[in-house]
Amino acid sequence: MEILNSLHTLLGMSGPANFGDVMGVSIALFIFIAGLLNYLRNDKSVAPPVQKIEVKKESIAPKVEAPKKVETISWNDRLKKGLGRSRSEVWGKIHGLFNAKALSGDMLDEIEELLYTADIGPKAVQDLIDHLNVSLKNKTLNESEFKKELYSYLHGQMDSVQAKVDSKLFQYSDDNKKMQVIMIVGVNGAGKTTTIGKLATKLTRQGAKVVVGAGDTFRAAAVDQLQVWCDRSGAQMVRAKEGSNPSGVAFEALQKAVNERADYCILDTAGRLHTKENLMDELKKFKNVLKKIDADAPHHTLLVIDAITGQNAVRQAQEFNQALELTGLIFTKCDGSSKAGSAISIVQQLQVPIAYIGVGEDVEDLNIFNLDEYLSALLDA
Numbered sequence: 001m002e003i004l005n006s007l008h009t010l011l012g013m014s015g016p017a018n019f020g021d022v023m024g025v026s027i028a029l030f031i032f033i034a035g036l037l038n039y040l041r042n043d044k045s046v047a048p049p050v051q052k053i054e055v056k057k058e059s060i061a062p063k064v065e066a067p068k069k070v071e072t073i074s075w076n077d078r079l080k081k082g083l084g085r086s087r088s089e090v091w092g093k094i095h096g097l098f099n100a101k102a103l104s105g106d107m108l109d110e111i112e113e114l115l116y117t118a119d120i121g122p123k124a125v126q127d128l129i130d131h132l133n134v135s136l137k138n139k140t141l142n143e144s145e146f147k148k149e150l151y152s153y154l155h156g157q158m159d160s161v162q163a164k165v166d167s168k169l170f171q172y173s174d175d176n177k178k179m180q181v182i183m184i185v186g187v188n189g190a191g192k193t194t195t196i197g198k199l200a201t202k203l204t205r206q207g208a209k210v211v212v213g214a215g216d217t218f219r220a221a222a223v224d225q226l227q228v229w230c231d232r233s234g235a236q237m238v239r240a241k242e243g244s245n246p247s248g249v250a251f252e253a254l255q256k257a258v259n260e261r262a263d264y265c266i267l268d269t270a271g272r273l274h275t276k277e278n279l280m281d282e283l284k285k286f287k288n289v290l291k292k293i294d295a296d297a298p299h300h301t302l303l304v305i306d307a308i309t310g311q312n313a314v315r316q317a318q319e320f321n322q323a324l325e326l327t328g329l330i331f332t333k334c335d336g337s338s339k340a341g342s343a344i345s346i347v348q349q350l351q352v353p354i355a356y357i358g359v360g361e362d363v364e365d366l367n368i369f370n371l372d373e374y375l376s377a378l379l380d381a
Contacts, residue, residue: 073364075364075367075373076373076377078359078360078364078365078367079357079359079367079373079374079377080377081335081359082334082335082359082360082365082377083334083335083340083359083374083377083378084335085335085336085337085338085340086118086334086337086338086339086340086341086378087377087378087379087380089338090114090117090118090119090338090341091118091341091378091379091380092380093114094114094143094146094147094379095143097110097111097114098142098143098146102140102141102142103136103140103141103142103143103145103146104136104140108129108132108133108136111129111132112125112129115128115129118339118341119310119311119338119339119341119342119345120341120342120344120345121311121314121342121344121345121348121349123345123348123349124157124344124345124348127157128150128153128154131153132149135149147379147380147381148381150379150381151375151376151379151381154344154375155371155372155375157344157347157348158344158347158348158371159371161347161348161351161352161353162347162353162354162369162371163353164353165328165353165354165355165369166299166300166327166328168180168299169182169300169302169328169355170202170203170355170356170368171206172203172206172207172208172263172264176263179257179258179261179262179263179264179265179294180263180264180265180299180300181254181257181264181265181267181290181294181297181298181299181300182199182264182265182266182267182298182299182300182301182302183267183269183286183287183290183298183300183301183302183324184196184266184267184268184269184302184304184330185269185283185301185302185303185304185320185324186269186271186303186304186305186316186320186330187271187306187316188219188271189271189306190271190304190305190306190332191304191306191332191333191358192216192268192269192271192304193216193222193225193226193229193268194225194229194361195304195330195332195356195358195366196212196226196229196266196268197225197226197228197229197230197233198229198358198363198366199266199356199366200212200229200230200233200235200264200266201229201232201233201235201363202363202366203235203263203264204233204234204235205233208263208264209236209260209261209262209263209264210233210234210235210236210262210263210264210265210266211235211236211237211238211253211256211257211260211262211264211265211266212226212230212235212236212237212238212253212265212266212267212268213237213238213249213250213252213253213254213265213266213267213268214226214227214237214238214239214240214249214253214268215246215249215250215253215267215268215269215270215286216246216268216269216270216271217240217241217242217243217244217245217246217249217270218242218243218270219270219271220242222268222271223239223242226239226268227239235266236256236260236262238252238253238256240252246269246270246282246286247282247285247286247289250267250286250289250290251289251290251292251293253265253267254267254290254293254294254297255293258293258294267286267290267298269283269286270282280319280320280323280324283323283324284323284324287301287324299327300327300328300355301324301325301326301327301328302326302327302328302329302330302355302356303316303317303320303321303326303328303329303330303352304329304330304332305317305329305330305331305332305346306332306333306337307331307332307333307334307336307337307339307340307342307343308333308336308337308339309339309342310337310339310342311339311342311345313342313346314342314345314346314349314350317329317346317350317352318349318350321350321352326350326352327352328352328353328354328355329343329346329347329350329352329353329354329355330354330355330356330357330358331343331354331356331357331358331369332357332358332366333358334357334358334359335359335360335365340378341378343357343374353369354369355368355369356368356369357369357374
C-alpha cells in the first residue's frame with residue numbers, strides 16, 4: 001500500500017490513494033511491464049536460418065585385387081605338356097598293351113602297329129622291331145622295362161647326330177669374337193617368322209647385338225610381323241619394299257651387321273615350296289651372296305619343320321638338305337600334333353641334328369632340343 005501511495009504521489013495525485021486509484025495504477029503498471037517485455041522480445045537479433053548441409057557420400061573405390069602371380073613353368077613341364085598329344089594318343093597306348101602282363105614275342109605285331117601310328121617312319125619301326133626281337137629272345141619285359149628298352153634304343157639312334165649341334169647357336173658369350181650368321185628356311189606355315197622372332201628375343205636377352213634381315217619380301221604380313229618382334233626384343237631389322245630381291249636384303253642385312261659389329265645376323269627367307277626347283281635355286285643364290293661379305297657365311301642353315309606334317313617333313317628336309325646342306329633343324333608346333341615322334345626318323349635319315357624344339361606360342365616355349373628331355377617327355381619314361 002505504501003508503494004502505491006508513493007506512486008500516487010509520484011504521478012502528482014493529491015490526497016490519499018483510494019481503491020480506484022490503486023486499480024488504475026495497477027493496470028497502468030501491468031500495461032507498462034507487458035509492453036516492456038514485448039519490446040525486449042522483438043529487439044533480439046534474428047538468428048539466420050539453419051542451412052541444410054548436404055553430406056556427399058564418398059564413392060567407395062572397388063576393391064582392387066593384387067595382381068596374380070605369374071606362374072613360372074619349368075621347361076620340362078612345358079615340354080611334357082607340349083608333347084601331351086603325342087604321348088597320350090600314341091606312346092601312352094603302350095600301357096594298354098600290357099594289361100598287367102609282360103611283353104613277349106607274340107605281342108610284337110601289336111607293338112609294330114602302334115609304332116607306325118607314331119609316325120616315326122617305316123625304317124625306324126623295322127629297326128626297332130628287329131631290336132626287340134633280339135631282346136625278347138630269352139626273356140619277357142614288363143611295361144617299365146619295355147619303356148627303358150625303347151628309350152635306350154631311340155637314344156642310341158639319335159645321340160651321335162645330336163652331338164653335332166653348335167652351342168654358339170643359342171649361347172651368347174663375349175668370348176665369341178666372330179659374328180654368327182644364321183639362315184632360316186622352311187615352307188610357308190611352318191612357323192618360320194615367329195621362330196626367328198623368338199630366337200632374336202632369346203639372344204638379345206643374353207645381351208647379344210642382333211640384326212635381322214626380312215628376306216621374305218613376297219609376304220608383307222611376314223615382314224610386319226617380324227618388325228614387331230624386333231621392336232620388342234631390341235634387335236635391329238633390315239627390310240625392303242614388297243617384292244624386292246631377297247638376296248639384296250640378305251646382302252644389306254649382313255653388311256649392316258658387320259658395320260654395327262653385331263653378334264648375330266639372322267636371315268629370314270621366303271617360304272619356298274620344296275617341290276619347286278627354281279625356288280630352291282633362289283635360296284642357293286641367297287646363300288651364295290652372303291659369301292661376298294663373309295666367305296664362311298652362313299655359319300648355320302636351319303630348317304623349320306612343322307610337327308603336324310609328320311612323315312612329309314622327312315621329304316621336305318631331304319629336299320632342303322640336298323640344296324642347302326642344312327646344319328640343323330627347328331621342330332615347331334609339337335603341342336598341336338600327335339606326330340612329334342617324326343623327329344626321330346628325320347634325325348636318323350638325314351643325320352642332321354635338331355637345334356630347337358617349339359611347344360607353344362610364348363618365347364619360353366621355344367628351347368634348345370635336349371634328347372634326354374625329349375624322350376622322357378615323349379615316352380613318359
